[in-house]
Amino acid sequence: MDFAPSERSRDLAARVRAFIDTEIEPAEQVIATDVAERRARGEDPWPAHPLVAELQGKARAQGLWNLFLPAGHEGPYAARFGTDGGTGLSNADYAPVAEEMGRSSLAPLIFNCNAPDTGNMEVLLKYGTPEQQAEWLEPLLDGRIRSAFLMTEPGVASSDATNMESTATIDGDEVVLNGRKWWSTGVGNPDCKVGIFMGVTDPEASRHSRHSMVLVPLDHPGVRIERMLSALGHYDEPIGHGEVTLTDVRLPVTNIIAGPGRAFEIAQGRLGPGRVHHCMRLIGLAERALELACERSTTRTAFGKPIANLGGNRERLAKARIAINQARLLVHHAAWKLDTEGSLGALSEVSEIKAVVPQMACDVIDMAIQLHGGAGMSEDFPLAAAYSGARSLRLADGPDEVHLGVVARILLHPYAEKASRS
């Protein structure tokens, strides 16, 4: 048993953290103000801010780029992994790095490690043809374009992915996409050029072989971004979540990833690491909220005492300290399990963290908001946006309850087996 991160992991985490502290945090406030002013002037708040590209360039120059790319990949792009000079990072090694990125809503984008691009790049790496990789993976790895993932639909309960109503109908050499998607993260960004669309190809096939994943250029005339959505009042510029309709979007069948009917198989692999990354980042977000809470509650006084010393505040801070520590360990353990036993061996572990980490982060952030008073609710602190982000992750990539269901199924399986035999 050894809880210390590897030397390389520790080093990367420290460099990422230093970059965030010195470069990204100051930029965040500038960008936020610009977006707010653009909004106030009725201008499009979505164009990427020039500071973003500038910071991306700096990060890349320091080797802090594409660090999400997993160890063990053998393909033609392996050489681009671990741009700090090594190969790709194990999940356990990436965890402390991603945690630092989670402190800032902007940081993942700067390091080219943001969802949904990371998941999309992994799909293309693993399942893309050389042509698909050249067209889309290359520029994504370079950060020249961004991408979206078109899965969730407004018309059905998308927690059950088999409910999906969109279609990807094969017509000769072509595949025709129709449907309405929402919570398509990233489509608000003008650099977002491609989406991975999921739809029903063969409704007669078995439950998990009906759907296909299709690469869809977002400038196709049949693709329409209907509106950008707010989540608890936040639009999350410059990434954002959109509602998108696809009407008779005709594409070559070669745009299908890995062939028709394989969407569930791909999604399974795609969402696993994504869930782990989200949880890693939420640890950092919660940690930052706790830091703010500690700072505020020791520097403001009421009734003659620092706020920290009033009522149950110290207990709440201590419980937050413990909750984050427990959650971090659970995330690290899940990452290690993924590394040592693969996706199938870590099925319960991944659902365990997805079921508790977002809720933990919500609780810690909410406590921090309460200690900040009205300021915590306002845009003056990153807490309101952090809450919105953490709260969204209790739904995104499967609601808490679905993940608890997975954990229960795996837990009870041997008992149910035994009971059915007797």
Add this chain to the structure above:
Amino acid sequence: MDFAPSERSRDLAARVRAFIDTEIEPAEQVIATDVAERRARGEDPWPAHPLVAELQGKARAQGLWNLFLPAGHEGPYAARFGTDGGTGLSNADYAPVAEEMGRSSLAPLIFNCNAPDTGNMEVLLKYGTPEQQAEWLEPLLDGRIRSAFLMTEPGVASSDATNMESTATIDGDEVVLNGRKWWSTGVGNPDCKVGIFMGVTDPEASRHSRHSMVLVPLDHPGVRIERMLSALGHYDEPIGHGEVTLTDVRLPVTNIIAGPGRAFEIAQGRLGPGRVHHCMRLIGLAERALELACERSTTRTAFGKPIANLGGNRERLAKARIAINQARLLVHHAAWKLDTEGSLGALSEVSEIKAVVPQMACDVIDMAIQLHGGAGMSEDFPLAAAYSGARSLRLADGPDEVHLGVVARILLHPYAEKASRS
């Protein structure tokens, strides 16, 4: 013991509810869309929408106007109370009426029962000179103008009101206001013409006799609305919360309410009913969230079942049902206690509801959001805005923790007395 509301209360509640269902709910969507579009065009989203005045006229014509005005008032305005034809309502009678208003964020404004106008009108009724009443109370009772309450400050922990740094310095016949206030609800509305400002007049006086309340016309050149604040991402148009600076705002001393140094005494009376009204409305808000949750969870299916029947959802819905019922009873009981024993006799009861009802509402709304999936986070349902409103009330008018402190103080008082004697 009789839990049935009075005939008059039941009748008013039913009429208010019908008005909301048929008139206000349809208007809400229209107004929300208009505000969003104005925002999108970079126009000022704050001007009052013409539908508001129209609905106010209808409500007033039906006697559904100023129903918050309390029974037992003897002054010259008593004749305008109970515009349904009777006298003012008791708190217990008002509770079911206010609950219905709480279902909609717009409704209180339509019935001229919205904070902070209600509290300000009560202050003017109780403490205003005839001149003050003629100038400000008259138009407020008519809904011709709106008002603000300038108390909370960004620079200090305002949960302890004695922290306040703004000043109301007396200089001969004049009082000079200086300071920075925020979370001044209502200042975004162009009809908002007057504020009640609280500031230090005599820093040498005893702790609760230092501050004065002063009527300040918001068009005074020294008053500047610095910005509108968002709360968890919501600006709460058309009311809104602002940050306001007052710089050498010189006013006649006759603008001081009830004389210098009496602000705490007035605030005590002002905030009591306000807290109760907030809690009454939150019951209605939570009830509406539960209705939405029930509807959504019985009409959407996942994994072959209505969502309501998955996992622990039925238990969560049942717990929400019970939590609302318990909270409603606690609010009704507090209202009855206020009616029968007055503010001092209901001190613990008012803090009890303020300490638990907003949290209860947050919990119920959060559960409803979760059952709605992504839709619950979006602007398509009133849940995100409801959450923001309920969450704000865990801070506004005293954070939960301060109210728990009051409850504990009253609970422990006899024991501490006894312990100190032995």
Add this chain to the structure above:
Amino acid sequence: MDFAPSERSRDLAARVRAFIDTEIEPAEQVIATDVAERRARGEDPWPAHPLVAELQGKARAQGLWNLFLPAGHEGPYAARFGTDGGTGLSNADYAPVAEEMGRSSLAPLIFNCNAPDTGNMEVLLKYGTPEQQAEWLEPLLDGRIRSAFLMTEPGVASSDATNMESTATIDGDEVVLNGRKWWSTGVGNPDCKVGIFMGVTDPEASRHSRHSMVLVPLDHPGVRIERMLSALGHYDEPIGHGEVTLTDVRLPVTNIIAGPGRAFEIAQGRLGPGRVHHCMRLIGLAERALELACERSTTRTAFGKPIANLGGNRERLAKARIAINQARLLVHHAAWKLDTEGSLGALSEVSEIKAVVPQMACDVIDMAIQLHGGAGMSEDFPLAAAYSGARSLRLADGPDEVHLGVVARILLHPYAEKASRS
């Protein structure tokens, strides 16, 4: 709306309270010591203590006897109701009286208001033949004998009463009982002479018409008390819970109550008031725990302060204060609903209190234990026994989860109906 109890209710509650304070509490300690010593000497701890009969006599002489008997009964025994001189009490009037009894584990027995006798007496009152009433109801009303209710079985999940495996087979003029029951409260008491047994008579009948209730004299040779059970380590002398086997217990068919197959119908009526009574008493128990917590935490010091002032203790005490108040109101409201709309009209309300009041009591008592330190776990304070009692009631008469299910069913019914129509 009027939250004040009636004059009669207030008077009875005050007299019951005074009797408990002056007579019962001192006796409790004497009896507890005697039981402990008997146990220590290896003697039977179950014989009723002479103090019990003495106190019962005093209580009866003061009219504090059988107060549980419900208003509105018209039968031959109605004259014995309301032994304070009036008729039976409404549920709303009984609530504050029962609450006081709940402060002491012994008090209900002293006032002849203890479970399961109360429920059994109500069954006999409502469904008993004159012969059954003469034989069993008379002496129960007089407190000359006690009774048991034989329903729960060790072999099946008894939360689903249709699981029951015991049989009450009709054989000509006789009914033959077989089965194993447990948690049969009261059988440890030597005065316990009769049980109401529930078993399957016709396995082919419809689900709720299979079972019968049969009066079984406990001295029948086929009845065997196998052992007394502890609940969280407590035997709850002098009442106690037993495991009982019935082997070919042959009785006249006239021992069946209301005729074969009517057990569920009777149980429904029997358990309703029982549940409400339990909840009323738990309010008193929680209130007493809170009093002890306040007393202890203001009289002991640690780290230089009264314990009450350490960490989050004041908040915990305040939350307990609020939780009890909310629970009491919910119980009172359910009682009032039972009075005004009958059992069917109060179905949700009764399940609501049963689902939350025992848990609330557990939480308050647990908090009180924690504030007492080790003493709270010991027999020196009534808290450990109180916890055991409250915890048992999260299972007895239907586990929390079953009651939450009832609440959800009633809540969702109209929505499910509407959904099924569309």
Add this chain to the structure above:
Amino acid sequence: MDFAPSERSRDLAARVRAFIDTEIEPAEQVIATDVAERRARGEDPWPAHPLVAELQGKARAQGLWNLFLPAGHEGPYAARFGTDGGTGLSNADYAPVAEEMGRSSLAPLIFNCNAPDTGNMEVLLKYGTPEQQAEWLEPLLDGRIRSAFLMTEPGVASSDATNMESTATIDGDEVVLNGRKWWSTGVGNPDCKVGIFMGVTDPEASRHSRHSMVLVPLDHPGVRIERMLSALGHYDEPIGHGEVTLTDVRLPVTNIIAGPGRAFEIAQGRLGPGRVHHCMRLIGLAERALELACERSTTRTAFGKPIANLGGNRERLAKARIAINQARLLVHHAAWKLDTEGSLGALSEVSEIKAVVPQMACDVIDMAIQLHGGAGMSEDFPLAAAYSGARSLRLADGPDEVHLGVVARILLHPYAEKASRS
């Protein structure tokens, strides 16, 4: 980062587990029945059962003996450490072994790893003179005698150890002990021959130098075991907790450990590992409760389904699974921190686990009880005793709240420092 236990740790844990499954669990039931029968006959339930010595012999023969002894000890007894053939175990290595022991209330005694003997042996190892070691440590290491720790007092809040009122007065060559102690674990056992007593020697010394620890033979005529205490109704035979008075117990000053006034220094070291051991064992206890819950809920049915599939049960089971996993990781991490940074470096970590693991265990066991219905409350399952044990540990060795206070202090220290400088 490596979450896998060492080979040796895994091997020992497996052997301990096998021993428990095959030898101890069957014996537990036999012993429990014997104790119950002795009690029922009024005989002393406390004499050690012959099976205990027999099992101890077997365990020792297999090298499963004194495994708690820490790595790194250099003294004359080091050779007896790690009786599996190696040296003492690191905390991280001991954790999985202790977890297995925690599954059974009897197991720690069988492996000579039970509290308070382990802590007492560590004190003697570290601070004992060769004479003290020969007299008391030798037979303790052999399991020939048992020991007690006399610290907590009934008269004061012992969460603040400086409250202690007992005295250890030096009178020439002698030390005279007076005082009343309780929750002295182990004194009920007839093999318990020695206690470590803590009392005030010099009331004028600085706060943490007033107290001494003194070895007191329990057969001294001035030592009187007043009674055995129950904790939530459980006496925890064959160990048990007693109330003990010491009246003018005169002993040679050589019985003082490490010299007068050093009690706090010793206690600090003594309680640290004890707290970690308790937490390690609670993980195993919670795990066993979860296993029982899974088994029961898949083999009993109600309303046509296995209980596991009703309402929120699967979610509760999943949450228990996650809670145990998080707690285990926190315990392992604290053990590793102790190993790598010593007691001072792991101060927060040890308090973190002590603050959350007992509560977690209570919650899991309570859930398991609820799924078992009445059976869970009874003596037929180990759950009621497990609950009592886990609940006691929310108080023993410092209540949760005190440990949260330590965590908060360490967390806030740098912020408070910074705040005080500005």
